[in-house]
Amino acid sequence: MATAKKQTRSRPETIARRREILRAATDIFGSKGSVNGTLTDIAEQVGMTHAGILHHFGSKDQLLMEVLTYRDESDVDHLEEKHIPTGIEFFRHLVRTAFSNAHRAGLVQAYAVLSAESVTDDHAARDYFEDRYRTLRQEAVEAFTQICAERGVATPETAYRAGAGILAVMDGLQVQWLLDPTNIELGETSEFAIEAIVSAVLSPQPSPLREPALDAVAD
Amino acid sequence: MATAKKQTRSRPETIARRREILRAATDIFGSKGSVNGTLTDIAEQVGMTHAGILHHFGSKDQLLMEVLTYRDESDVDHLEEKHIPTGIEFFRHLVRTAFSNAHRAGLVQAYAVLSAESVTDDHAARDYFEDRYRTLRQEAVEAFTQICAERGVATPETAYRAGAGILAVMDGLQVQWLLDPTNIELGETSEFAIEAIVSAVLSPQPSPLREPALDAVAD
DNA sequence: GAAAACTTACTGACAAGCCGGTAACCTTTT
DNA sequence: AAAAGGTTACCGGCTTGTCAGTAAGTTTTC
Numbered sequence: 337m338a339t340a341k342k343q344t345r346s347r348p349e350t351i352a353r354r355r356e357i358l359r360a361a362t363d364i365f366g367s368k369g370s371v372n373g374t375l376t377d378i379a380e381q382v383g384m385t386h387a388g389i390l391h392h393f394g395s396k397d398q399l400l401m402e403v404l405t406y407r408d409e410s411d412v413d414h415l416e417e418k419h420i421p422t423g424i425e426f427f428r429h430l431v432r433t434a435f436s437n438a439h440r441a442g443l444v445q446a447y448a449v450l451s452a453e454s455v456t457d458d459h460a461a462r463d464y465f466e467d468r469y470r471t472l473r474q475e476a477v478e479a480f481t482q483i484c485a486e487r488g489v490a491t492p493e494t495a496y497r498a499g500a501g502i503l504a505v506m507d508g509l510q511v512q513w514l515l516d517p518t519n520i521e522l523g524e525t526s527e528f529a530i531e532a533i534v535s536a537v538l539s540p541q542p543s544p545l546r547e548p549a550l551d552a553v554a555d
Numbered sequence: 556m557a558t559a560k561k562q563t564r565s566r567p568e569t570i571a572r573r574r575e576i577l578r579a580a581t582d583i584f585g586s587k588g589s590v591n592g593t594l595t596d597i598a599e600q601v602g603m604t605h606a607g608i609l610h611h612f613g614s615k616d617q618l619l620m621e622v623l624t625y626r627d628e629s630d631v632d633h634l635e636e637k638h639i640p641t642g643i644e645f646f647r648h649l650v651r652t653a654f655s656n657a658h659r660a661g662l663v664q665a666y667a668v669l670s671a672e673s674v675t676d677d678h679a680a681r682d683y684f685e686d687r688y689r690t691l692r693q694e695a696v697e698a699f700t701q702i703c704a705e706r707g708v709a710t711p712e713t714a715y716r717a718g719a720g721i722l723a724v725m726d727g728l729q730v731q732w733l734l735d736p737t738n739i740e741l742g743e744t745s746e747f748a749i750e751a752i753v754s755a756v757l758s759p760q761p762s763p764l765r766e767p768a769l770d771a772v773a774d
Numbered sequence: 775g776a777a778a779a780c781t782t783a784c785t786g787a788c789a790a791g792c793c794g795g796t797a798a799c800c801t802t803t804t
Numbered sequence: 805a806a807a808a809g810g811t812t813a814c815c816g817g818c819t820t821g822t823c824a825g826t827a828a829g830t831t832t833t834c
Contacts, residue, residue, distance in 0.1 A: 516685055534763045
């Protein structure tokens with residue numbers, strides 16, 4: 337018989353305390369990056385020592401991972417959407433997210449910095465982001481598939497590229513917005529670009545970049 | 556009279572040596588980030604000590620800045636384009652850049668990581684990126700303006716958003732591509748998204764996200 | 775229901791390692 | 805010989821993580 341683990345429960349306040357730490361970590365990782373932001377920085381913000389934080393989370397990497405999943409939960413809470421939206425609703429959902437992100441600079445910054453950091457070798461969050469993008473792209477393709485099915489047309493091969501493109505715009509705009517908030521409107525610009533890309537899938541236009549050569553198409 | 560800078564010239568090989576260091580730094584900053592990548596890492600790659608690198612560049616921050624401007628020069632060299640392309644050529648140029656970037660993962664990674672890092676407080680490269688995006692957006696707007704003038708139409712107000720969006724897609728796709736190169740085609744996907752956004756400016760479509768409500772528009 | 779037995783939630787001190795930068799000194803060009 | 809290119813040696817600082825110890829809380833036992 338395996339030694340029965342008679343784990344005594346944690347104290348009632350401890351859940352709130354952990355959340356407090358996660359919020360502080362989001363803040364610090366957002367404003368300094370996960371490499372530059374230190375455990376001591378985070379500890380100071382919640383009024384304890386860095387050792388106390390290690391007590392709760394075991395290691396810095398573990399804390400980082402929990403920060404990321406915490407964001408996901410907070411996302412769902414924020415938009416109060418219980419089920420994953422499908423079809424055209426999926427893209428509307430992305431637009432709403434972009435608009436609501438404009439009021440959560442801290443979270444956005446943490447996410448933007450961490451996602452780019454993650455491409456470096458052996459980064460703790462690499463798997464997380466790899467997975468996240470794969471999933472989101474897949475969801476975008478499914479959304480396109482559903483929309484096309486409703487209209488009785490085959491899903492264009494451009495759906496996958498469009499999915500990747502839409503996620504890319506959203507992320508890229510976050511960086512520009514963080515660098516220059518007064519000159520970039522996060523929500524509106526995301527909306528414009530997403531609409532452009534969705535349009536390109538649903539009603540393809542001839543490429544504006546190819547030489548017309550035959551000047552018949554003028555005006 | 557201000558003290559004439561009697562800069563004694565450097566040896567002939569030293570220029571090549573500097574370039575070697577810059578290449579190594581790009582490599583290291585790309586694979587480990589500018590915070591995690593150390594002077595010693597870079598020094599090892601060119602076969603000297605970290606103090607030798609400081610001799611050439613003075614400080615790590617200075618090296619970082621030179622890495623960024625080195626990329627810009629290398630960009631121009633690479634595509635062998637002497638003058639800044641205008642009008643529709645500007646967007647074609649961006650597409651070509653995206654395709655050529657697919658063969659320069661090191662540079663792309665360095666750039667992607669650094670641009671996101673730069674949004675953190677007091678980052679050495681923050682001004683550089685702020686400026687870079689502002690300039691590029693401006694160039695995009697000018698390109699749109701020229702294209703519209705050629706067609707005898709007024710430049711739509713969407714031009715600015717489109718410019719930001721195009722830059723955003725390019726950067727965002729780089730991150731996805733670096734995370735999962737087998738599933739993302741950097742050049743083709745960038746091209747698709749850029750065409751979509753340019754189309755949306757030059758020949759606006761009704762938003763695909765608004766409820767049709769009146770079902771007259773079906774197929 | 776109160777004392778005993780045990781956990782949790784920390785603190786403070788410290789170890790070990792790495793990093794950027796400086797200073798002093800050698801060596802090769804010019 | 806004067807200066808550039810580079811090395812060695814080293815310092816001060818900062819970071820993560822470990823560890824022993826303590827106060828406060830929880831559970832068990834009688």
